[in-house]
Amino acid sequence: MHIKGLLFDKDGTLFDFRATWDTWAAQMIHELAGHDDAQIAQVAAAVRFDLETGGFHADSPFIAGTNAEVSEAIAQAVPHLSVLQIELFLEQRVGEATLAPAVDLAPYLNGLRGQGLRLGVMTNDSEFGARTQLDQVGVTALFHFIAGYDSGFGAKPSPDPLLAFADQMKLPPESVVMVGDSTHDLLAGRRAGMRTVGVLTGTAPTEELAPLADIVLPDIGHIPGWLNSLS
Template sequence: MQIKGILFDKDGTLFDFRATWDVWAGRMIHELAGGDSVLSGKVATAVGYDLSTNGFRDDSPFIAGSNGEVAEALVRVLPQYSTGQLEHFLSVRAMEATLAPAVDLAPYLTGLAARGLALGVMTNDSEYSARNHLSEVGVEGHFHFIAGFDSGFGAKPSPRPLLAFADHLGLEPDTVVMVGDSTHDLLAGRRAGMRTIGVLTGTAPASELAPLADAVLPDIGHIPAWLDAAAS
């Protein structure tokens, strides 16, 4: 097996999902509800957030969906806003999240690049948010390809944005590994004809990811050892 490229999901993969987004979401829900406790409950339910535990439920559209999908869920309980307004709100507020990288990203990505690997990011967040987050932790320049749901290739679980990465780098899909924390990520990878790795820095358990993954790892830091084992 020769791996030439790795395409990463962002939230739950490069960044630990709960450490980054659970607290942020609580503030976002309070703001959208204007401090109204009853409305806060409705907003929380719409986005799959548990106010009693201050964390997202496993079935939340926020985990694997696009900002557009989350906005569509929100507009049902916040009809005073348009879907476009809510989508913009989510993108802007996402810039305020306190990011929690799954590993020390700069040296980690440098190490992967030293292996001759092409690196990319495909997220169901917006491309603007993705570039902002990667820039904030100083690693945007490590990637040859960065795409969001709004970059013109569609959103996962469609294989189109993954194939766009392969096309951009001139790689055969079966030489690329898709790495993600959700079944959306892994299903997209399978559909694209790529290898798939699931990581446990999101909300999905190993049992949910395993049927779609060549390997399920604790976090992306274990990928170099997996590459070494796969090559031997």
């Protein structure tokens, strides 16, 4: 079936994960831990962040988990803060991250829209966080659908938020492609009956994504060429 919609993950897909989040995360870990060395180590361990390399391990809840899951993990290391306090702190500070788009997003998205494609974002971040970051790079209005884990549709790897996009766009799921950098993204896409594209701008390697993907690409900039090959 002809592809009519593209649903993108955000972190690691629209934005290069490590270039955007590793430095920001290190700063937030130190702040949440009150700059206490022992507690810094505990918070880093809770979110699977390597203090020596300055980057997340591939199994970090920060990569594919929801903000609530990340906050619950951190709360185990900083019991003087509630999960809600941590979640609000992270949400408020997300705007401080230096975003690294995987491609020049405005012309890229305008090109896809020019082909008549419906475009969406489904992230396990909050909807507020997603809109804040998309606003920063001036592309919010280029998406027909933006949802986070807290938008009322559920979170990946559930297919429900993906099916909400298809339903709102009035598209059959098999005409939609789920694009993501994690197995959560691709598993959700498979469960929704969609095609799936893995990208390598997150932390997962090709061999991890390939079993769940129709194709694994270096970044989203290669999607138009892949779409043309389907014609």
